[in-house]
Structures are given as structure tokens and as C-alpha cells.
Amino acid sequence: MAIGLLVALSTLFSIAAAVIAAATALSRGEALDPDGLVQSLAQPDGLVMIWVTLLATGGTALVVYALRGRATPDERRRSRQVLSRPSTWGWMVLVGLATLAASTAIAWLGRHLGSEPVPSNQAIIQGAFEQSPLFMYVFAALLAPAYEELLFRRVLFGRLWRAGRPWLGMVLSSAAFALIHELPGLSANSWPATVQLWMTYGFMGAAFAWVYRRTGSLWAAIGAHALNNAIACLLLVLGYA
Incomplete structure (x- = not known):
């Protein structure tokens, strides 16, 4: 369901972005360029791609959550209680920093083995940051x-966790998390370099699933993820890609 929705919404919003770009050009009195329209549909610029990702993946997450993983009132109450504990915030910070440290360690080891992969979304993110x-x-x-x-974590990992198979849920949700961030064939990375990126994203996914299960609150996983991304973006802006 998630894959089907993701593909459908990505296609829909990509077409919508191309149509909006064409309409904007026509409103300015510019001649419509069919080749440019096809190019914008096939390879939208960084900021447009980020918006398509946000709407498609965010929309998929909300729909699948509503149909397959909606939290009960009791679960929401327990999650709020968990957030009032200092230990929850401690685990959140610890896991956020640990994922960043693990990513750095994997990158360092890869460089010493002659592998320096470039994430397929890095150029898009850098271009969007400039805009x-x-x-x-x-x-x-x-x-x-x-x-x-x-x-x-809530839907994919949570389904198997609630079914009594949390470790299988951790493995499968982490593999899906790694694949959606780095699909093979979308970059010039070699297979060893791609595997290195999968290891990085897979560890992140497993760590966020672990802190979710450890604390009992999805907010802990969101917070750890947010901390990791915030520091990583700061390093990217400072030139430490």
C-alpha cells in the first residue's frame, strides 16, 4: 500500500509541478517549450523535488497511518506521559548523536577502504538549500x-511490534528506510559504495526503531531523527558534506 501510494502521489505531484511551471511561463508571455516541460517533469529542480517529496511521502505516511497504524487514545495518553520523563529526552539526544557518530564512523571506514559514496539526494538537497x-x-x-x-517506525515497525515480532519489524523497516533513501541505479555510486550508504541508513532506521520501543513514544524517535538531521544539515551548510 505504501509503495503504491508513494509512486502514485510522486507522479501526480511531479505532473502538477510541471503544469504549474508551464502555466507560470505562459502568464509571463513566454513561449511554451515542450522540451523544457518534459525536462522539468523528468528532472525538476532541487526545491521542486523537495516539495514533491514532502507532499508525496508525507501524504503516504498520513494515509497509511490513518488506515493501518492510528494511535488509540490510550496510546496517545501514554506517549504524553513518557515525554514528561527526563530519561526519554536523554535517550532521544543519545540516539540522535549516536546515529550521527555511526554515520561518521562508517564514512571514515569507507574512505580508508577506498569508498567515498555520494548520496543520490545530496545534489538536490544542496541545490534546494541555495534556493x-x-x-x-x-x-x-x-x-x-x-x-x-x-x-x-509507527506503521511499518509498529505493525510487527504489535504482532509480537519487534526484531523482524526493526530489520524490515530499516531495510525499507535504507532503500527509499538510496535506490540502486539512481547514482554513479558503485555497489560497494551503495552498500555503505545502506549500512548508514539501515543503522539509523534500527536506532530510531530501538528508541521508539525503548521509550514507548514515537516522539522520541522523531526527536532523535530531528537532532541527527539538524546537525547534519548544519555541517552541510558549513561545507562538511
Whole structure:
């Protein structure tokens, strides 16, 4: 269901973005360029791609959550109680920093083995940051962690957790998290470099699932994810890609 919705919404919003771009050009009295329209549909610029990602993935997360993983009033009450504990915030910060440290360690090891992969979304993110840095920081540090944790941890991991198979849920949801961030064939990375990126994203997914289960609150996973992304974006802006 999630894959089908993601593909459908991505296609829909990509077409909508191309139509809006064409309508904007016509309203300015510019001649419509069919080749340019096809190009904008096939390869939208960074900021447009971020909006398509936000609407498509966020929409998928909300729909699947509503149909397959909606929290009960009792679950929401327990989650609020958990957030009042200092230990929850401690785990949140610890896991957020641990995922960043693990990513750095995997990158360091990869460099020493002759592998320096470039994430397929890095150029898009850097281009979008140049166009709208404030929006991109909000997107990367707040919006993306919220909808990704809702989809991958609450719905995918949570389904198997509630069925009594949390470790299987952790493995499968982390694998899905890694694949959606780095699909093979979409970049010039070699297979070893792609596997290195999968290890990075897979560890992140497993860590966020672990803190969700450890604390009992999805907000802990969202917070850890947000902290990781906020620091990573700051390093990206400072030139430490």
C-alpha cells in the first residue's frame, strides 16, 4: 500500500509541478517549450523535488497511518506521559548523536577502504538549500523526521511490534528506510559504495526503531531523527558534506 501510494502521489505531484511551471511561463508571455516541460517533469529542480517529496511521502505516511497504524487514545495518553520523563529526552539526544557518530564512523571506514559514496539526494538537497535555506532547514530538521518516523517506525515497525515480532519489524523497516533513501541505479555510486550508504541508513532506521520501543513514544524517535538531521544539515551548510 505504501509503495503504491508513494509512486502514485510522486507522479501526480511531479505532473502538477510541471503544469504549474508551464502555466507560470505562459502568464509571463513566454513561449511554451515542450522540451523544457518534459525536462522539468523528468528532472525538476532541487526545491521542486523537495516539495514533491514532502507532499508525496508525507501524504503516504498520513494515509497509511490513518488506515493501518492510528494511535488509540490510550496510546496517545501514554506517549504524553513518557515525554514528561527526563530519561526519554536523554535517550532521544543519545540516539540522535549516536546515529550521527555511526554515520561518521562508517564514512571514515569507507574512505580508508577506498569508498567515498555520494548520496543520490545530496545534489538536490544542496541545490534546494541555495534556493531557500530556511525552508530546507525546517524541512530536513522537522518535517522529514516527522513523516518518515510516522511511516517507517509507527506503521511499518509498529505493525510487527504489535504482532509480537519487534526484531523482524526493526530489520524490515530499516531495510525499507535504507532503500527509499538510496535506490540502486539512481547514482554513479558503485555497489560497494551503495552498500555503505545502506549500512548508514539501515543503522539509523534500527536506532530510531530501538528508541521508539525503548521509550514507548514515537516522539522520541522523531526527536532523535530531528537532532541527527539538524546537525547534519548544519555541517552541510558549513561545507562538511
